[in-house]
Every structure is written in C-alpha cells, then in structure tokens.
Amino acid sequence: MRMVGAVLAGLSVLLTPTLAAAQDFPSKPIRLIVPFPAGGPNDIIARVIGQRMSELTRQPVVIDNRGGQGGVLGTDAVAKAAPDGYTIAISSAGALAISPSMEKVAYDTLKDLAPVTLVATVPEMLVVASNVPAKNIGDLIALARAQPGKLNFASSGPGSLPHLAGELLKLTARIDIVHVPYRGAAPAVNDLLGQQVQMAFLDLPVLLPQIRAGALRGIAIGSPQRAPTAMEVPTTAEAGMPDLRVENWYGMVAPAGTPPAIVAALNSIATEAMRDPAVKEKLASQGAELIGDTPEHFRRFIETEIAKWAKVIKDAGVATEK
Numbered sequence: 001m002r003m004v005g006a007v008l009a010g011l012s013v014l015l016t017p018t019l020a021a022a023q024d025f026p027s028k029p030i031r032l033i034v035p036f037p038a039g040g041p042n043d044i045i046a047r048v049i050g051q052r053m054s055e056l057t058r059q060p061v062v063i064d065n066r067g068g069q070g071g072v073l074g075t076d077a078v079a080k081a082a083p084d085g086y087t088i089a090i091s092s093a094g095a096l097a098i099s100p101s102m103e104k105v106a107y108d109t110l111k112d113l114a115p116v117t118l119v120a121t122v123p124e125m126l127v128v129a130s131n132v133p134a135k136n137i138g139d140l141i142a143l144a145r146a147q148p149g150k151l152n153f154a155s156s157g158p159g160s161l162p163h164l165a166g167e168l169l170k171l172t173a174r175i176d177i178v179h180v181p182y183r184g185a186a187p188a189v190n191d192l193l194g195q196q197v198q199m200a201f202l203d204l205p206v207l208l209p210q211i212r213a214g215a216l217r218g219i220a221i222g223s224p225q226r227a228p229t230a231m232e233v234p235t236t237a238e239a240g241m242p243d244l245r246v247e248n249w250y251g252m253v254a255p256a257g258t259p260p261a262i263v264a265a266l267n268s269i270a271t272e273a274m275r276d277p278a279v280k281e282k283l284a285s286q287g288a289e290l291i292g293d294t295p296e297h298f299r300r301f302i303e304t305e306i307a308k309w310a311k312v313i314k315d316a317g318v319a320t321e322k
Contacts, residue, residue, distance in 0.1 A: 035074025
C-alpha cells in the first residue's frame with residue numbers, strides 16, 4: 001500500500017504542473033500559422049475563427065501566413081514548434097493527407113502533429129468551360145470516351161486536391177483525360193474561361209462567381225449534399241457516381257507532444273468559436289461547412305483520408321517525388 005501511495009504521489013507531482021498550465025491556458029498570445037498566402041480560403045477560415053478564439057480567451061490570436069509548397073512549409077513550421085499550445089495551424093487536406101504520399105516532406109502527419117479538430121469542409125465542384133457541350137456528368141463521360149486523350153482537366157498544381165479529384169474522376173468513369181497543372185486556382189480558372197482547358201474540380205467558392213455569370217457550367221458537386229449556394233448542381237452521388245466524393249477540408253493541428261490537457265483546451269476554444277452564429281454565417285458565404293469534432297475523431301479522419309488518396313495516387317499511376 002505504501003508503494004501504491006508513493007506511485008500515486010509521484011504521478012500527482014508529475015501531472016500537477018501540466019494540469020495547472022492547462023487551467024491557465026492561454027496566458028499569452030497564440031500564433032496561428034496559415035500555410036498559404038493571405039486572401040485564400042484557408043486564410044479566410046483561419047482569420048474568422050482566430051478572431052472569435054481571441055475574443056473568447058481574451059488573448060491575441062496572431063495569424064502567421066507561411067505559404068509555400070502547397071501548404072507543406074507552414075505545416076512543417078508548426079510540426080517543429082515548441083509543443084506548448086502557443087503555436088498551432090489550420091492546414092489543409094493537401095498538406096496533411098496528400099503531400100506526404102506525393103513528395104518528400106519533413107514531417108509525418110500522424111507522428112509529428114497533434115490533431116485538435118476538423119474545422120471545415122469545402123465542396124469541390126466539377127465544372128466545364130462554356131464551349132463544352134456537356135450538360136451533365138453522363139454527357140461529359142460520353143464526350144471523353146468519344147475523344148480519348150483529347151480533353152484536358154485543370155488543377156491548382158501537381159498533387160493538389162483538384163489534381164487528385166481529376167484522377168479519381170478518370171478512375172471512376174474509366175476515361176482518358178489529360179492533367180494540366182497550374183500554379184494555383186486563379187490561373188486555372190482563367191484558362192477555363194479562355195477555353196484552353198475543358199474542365200476542372202475546384203473549391204466551390206472559387207467557381208461560384210463564374211457559374212453565376214454563366215461563364216462556367218457546374219456539372220456535379222463532390223459533397224454528400226447539394227451546396228446551399230448552388231442548389232441547381234447535383235451531387236456526384238445523385239449523378240450515379242457515389243465513389244466520386246471529393247471535398248477539401250481544413251483542420252487545426254498542434255505540434256506532437258503538446259500535453260493532452262492543452263490539446264483539449266484548444267479543442268474546446270476552437271469548437272466554441274465555430275458554434276458562434278456570426279462565424280457560421282461568415283464562413284457559409286465561403287462555401288465552408290463548419291465541423292468541430294474531437295482530437296480522436298479528427299485523427300481517425302486523417303488516417304482515412306491518407307489511405308484514400310494514397311490509393312488514388314497508386315491506382316492512377318501519379319508520378320511522385322518520394
């Protein structure tokens with residue numbers, strides 16, 4: 001009994017500083033890394049949620065834009081930060097679940113990062129240029145099969161979610177279309193408008209203005225439900241292709257080794273911020289659906305996404321740099 005008491009006392013001594021730190025957290029500004037330049041969807045989501053987190057904690061949440069390598073550089077910066085909860089990131093599907101299978105990155109998502117919460121999902125929409133006669137996904141597949149290797153699909157870069165969405169379309173529909181990578185979504189949309197490429201899967205908010213103007217035609221959306229901002233566009237499941245599910249997503253992570261009590265505190269603060277009606281309204285206009293889950297659920301989600309896209313990369317024979 002004395003031994004048990006001594007062990008418990010020892011554990012109490014070890015745990016007390018961590019618990020005390022969690023109760024006082026945060027006691028200074030939090031640095032929120034955004035692994036993309038200012039103005040994009042990742043940045044907008046982080047700024048809206050970060051502002052509300054700052055109001056809730058009465059501590060500044062300082063946005064630190066660290067763009068480069070499709071989100072990899074900023075994500076690596078948080079992986080290498082001190083594991084104290086004061087440096088976190090809201091990163092994307094590309095950097096967390098796709099890039100590690102596509103190229104050599106300096107971090108292992110599941111070993112070097114502590115999942116905090118899945119923040120939001122953003123539907124990917126399949127669109128065609130105005131000169132493409134397809135009105136629906138069946139028409140588009142028939143057109144591609146009649147002209148194997150003749151139709152192109154744009155993406156925001158090799159290994160990006162839009163790239164792999166196009167590869168998943170090829171695999172699912174058994175069609176031969178050619179990938180044309182761009183350095184970001186904006187130039188890809190410009191060439192869609194100029195009819196240099198025929199189609200693309202891209203984030204819904206990037207496409208909405210052109211769809212509403214009639215310059216691009218929405219064919220299908222990769223989310224389980226139709227988007228409130230584009231109710232006229234059917235889901236891929238409604239179009240008869242349930243396996244063609246494609247959503248971008250953004251999640252909050254901290255460095256591995258961050259004490260579980262601090263991770264739990266960050267999760268509580270972030271999910272409370274996401275429940276705010278004003279936050280929901282602002283981000284709904286960006287096509288984002290706020291989620292907010294547990295660190296454990298988010299870890300399982302990341303594991304599923306890594307496995308899904310690694311299989312697409314392998315099955316499609318996508319060139320990698322690993």
